[in-house]
Amino acid sequence: MIENTQVQNKLAGKGAELELKLKTHFVDLASERVGGETLSCSDDFFAEMENLLKSGRGIFIDDKFTERGKWMDGWESRRSYGRDNGREFDWCIIRLGISGVIRGFDIDTNYFRGNAPQTVSVEACVSAQQPDEDTVWHTVLAKSEVAAHSQNIFEITNSQSWTHVRLNMFPDGGIARFRVYGEAQVNWNDFVEGELIDLASIKNGAKALLVSDMFFSDKNNLIMPGRGKDMGDGWETKRRRDPGPDWSIVKLAALGSVEKVIVDTCHFKGNFPDTFKLEGINTDSDNFDEVNAQLNWQTIIPQTRLYAHREHLFINELITDKSQQFSHVKLSIYPDGGISRMRILGKRK
Known part of the structure; x- marks a missing residue:
């Protein structure tokens, strides 16, 4: 198989400045390298949710397919159109590898060109256990538009420390990588x-x-x-x-x-x-x-x-x-x- 040579969409201007600020001053609390873990999702028919937290921006291989369709290096749900199957949107719950204060997100739709979501939001919670239907979620990023095949950078002003986040995409689609930049909050009683x-x-x-x-x-x-x-x-x-x-x-x-x-x-x-x-x-x-x-x-x-x-x-x-x-x-x-x-x-x- 030959890797596709399409050029990645790179940040410029204010987006590049904000990414540099987040990378310089904060750490990716959700990275699998520090113990971040995808726990559950509404649907990952085309591409597994675990890809969200991997390193890099994701790749595209022209002729790689699975029995379910085109192989994609990210999290991709089947088409729901926001109706008919009981799902108004798709979601993925992530346990942060480092609990902490969130300062920004990078929601990267790299190589998701015709199958990116229209909008996204992020919620967060504090839970000693795995979140369930009784978990109270708090919005940290309100519903926001995202561009296809792009890094979508958002700065967050919230002083609360969180243990889990829920990434929502409307109505469906695919996201290559998800970065949660922030500052660790350590419980020294541990x-x-x-x-x-x-x-x-x-x-x-x-x-x-x-x-x-x-x-x-x-x-x-x-x-x-x-x-x-x-x-x-x-x-x-x-x-x-x-x-x-x-x-x-x-x-x-x-x-x-x-x-x-x-x-x-x-x-x-x-x-x-x-x-x-x-x-x-x-x-x-x-x-x-x-x-x-x-x-x-x-x-x-x-x-x-x-x-x-x-x-x-x-x-x-x-x-x-x-x-x-x-x-x-x-x-x-x-x-x-x-x-x-x-x-x-x-x-x-």
Whole structure:
């Protein structure tokens, strides 16, 4: 089978600016990479609801069909016309992988040209159990028009934290991908007293704020759950022709100590950094653009050798006291290269 060469519809202007804002400052709370899950839907006759939360924008393969019709890389319901079969619209319920405050949506109809919905809406709820017919849903995105074969970006102003969302499309059709951008809200009661917490985990509310370079892969990969699945699932910089270093600044999930560090170069075999250094700071500001070089970063782990395709554990190498508290850490890699994951284990203040 040959993949169709049709050009994807890319954002421009205000849409591109809003997407950049959402991607820079927030995380996709619904991504399957962080545990997002499609629970149920009204209908997914043509294409499974699970596709909604996959990475990428979805693809189109010209000559690929199933016994039910054209194969589509998204969620697609059969035609209902909003009547006759008891369904006025189609819906899909999603459990967020990270409970949190929603700041925006990307409802992407990529390659759904003649089969996109006319309008969409999104509702949300807070539920410890799987939502059912008694669940109370609250509208966070009122019924809005969407364009076919396009990313449809919506900014949300709502301060409530949610656990589930319901994506509705009217009257039927197909959506390739669904992104729920927001901020994690962690229930610290889920941790027992004295437990070491991964303060650099995206699921616990950490954020990758700024990097010197992310030519090959995204800065947020560094703090994702699990081990990297391949070399693309990490943070990798382009090759430098100077001593470096490249660096990544991560805002920790909470102010806390640093008592154990894991640096994983999984899959980075010919392009792992030669050495690394870890520093920390305690500050209320997340603005590191202009003042990064002037900040009084404190060394947590001095410049230390790394090895290919290995999970490195550091405890005795830490030169800071366990009583010290940090709000941000800075990982520097010399001169460049790729790191799959970084774990900062400590106690929340």
